[in-house]
């Protein structure tokens with residue numbers, strides 16, 4: 001087996017310099033003005049005339065020309081029709097070009113897409129940003145656990161030479177955002193024997209220190225004193241105790257404004273508990289922490305890149321859903337700090353149990369302007385939406401609109417699912433207020449969302465995003481390789497960015 005080498009060791013940006021390769025955009029009409037590249041014009045004409053060169057979106061053809069005694073590689077990157085090109089397309093375009101560059105072991109490339117961006121009438125910064133995101137996401141390594149038997153060789157660093165100032169600023173932003181996404185992906189990739197709840201807390205503390213965030217970890221007696229019953233109950237059987245991780249960004253100027261709060265399901269491993277998963281369904285459950293990993297990633301982006309003038313808080317509800325003599329059982333009843341009682345009917349519906357603690361805390365302690373939670377909550381959302389859209393639940397029209405806008409800009413898609421009051425019937429318990437799972441098969445993703453509504457104060461705008469279908473991909477796709485996508489970092493970063501831009505949101 002050939003072990004895939006990571007694409008690039010690192011990615012850098014420069015305004016000028018010598019390059020071994022050149023990326024040129026080609027629209028479907030295959031017109032390239034002679035002045036774009038006079039020395040190579042005849043070579044270009046010949047390459048454009050080839051049948052394989054279609055100019056369709058993501059079509060890629062290479063040609064070479066001699067500059068003095070050096071061979072320069074030209075990547076002719078298809079852009080489709082000018083009217084059909086969107087800034088978000090530059091994510092996948094960067095990935096197509098980047099994969100080829102990595103294969104050819106190119107270290108310096110001149111990115112000359114400006115003229116086509118201008119011709120299509122697109123926002124130069126937005127296109128650059130998507131290009132930077134695509135390249136940065138492609139550069140994720142994910143091979144930290146390769147040992148001496150398969151360790152691939154170290155890849156080369158890549159420098160993007162981008163002469164256009166606006167496009168280059170976009171590329172730089174995109175690369176930094178991608179590195180926050182890649183942090184989330186590194187955590188997701190870490191196996192559950194290493195990535196325990198307290199290990200995640202240490203990573204959070206480390207990131208907070210580097211990024212200027214405040215970090216607090218509630219564990220042990222403190223968790224008990226704060227009545228984090230869901231975390232304590234889910235984590236009971238594990239040798240790795242649960243914790244609630246709180247990250248806070250405070251604007252430099254100081255503020256009295258209420259924070260935006262992000263909550264992440266951080267189950268470091270989900271065996272299902274006594275309602276044990278089948279062997280096939282258990283594999284990959286190290287990624288049941290991906291909601292929390294994305295919250296950690298977005299907090300890094302908030303404090304190092306976006307720096308809004310309102311506070312942002314991230315809450316990670318971290319526990320391992322293990323099996324042992326101390327396991328929670330079906331039939332157990334727990335009482336939350338807001339007084340709501342829950343009868344456990346399925347120990348595999350654990351995510352909602354830990355999220356409930358964090359949502360109670362968010363409403364009561366943080367007094368937030370809005371809450372968004374990210375969770376790999378249900379297999380049902382995978383059945384419903386596959387890996388194309390995350391399931392979004394939100395009854396607040398303005399938060400809904402903001403999230404849908406952020407999804408469009410970031411390319412992290414959301415599809416709204418209903419939260420009609422009639423679904424509440426499904427979660428009624430004969431002995432407690434709620435069951436954690438209805439024994440029937442109805443509306444699984446909605447059951448999870450309905451359950452959570454009992455832990456969020458009505459007047460607080462709140463959205464629940466079920467990412468079970470989108471947090472990882474099972475084959476290479478766009479800028480991703482098989483594995484974690486870090487879904488949610490870019491979506492929530494763009495939400496914060498959007499709020500910051502809005503006048504309404506200002507003091």
Ligand code: BES
Nearest residue numbers: 288346348349376377378379380437468
């Ligand atoms: N972590 C799983 C959901 C999941 C499934 C995430 C597949 C990623 C991929 C969750 O805790 C779970 O087990 N959900 C159950 C809920 C059921 C027991 C009510 C499910 O969806 O089957």
Ligand code: MN
Nearest residue numbers: 270348349350
């Ligand atoms: Mn589960």
Ligand code: ZN
Nearest residue numbers: 267270288351
């Ligand atoms: Zn789970």
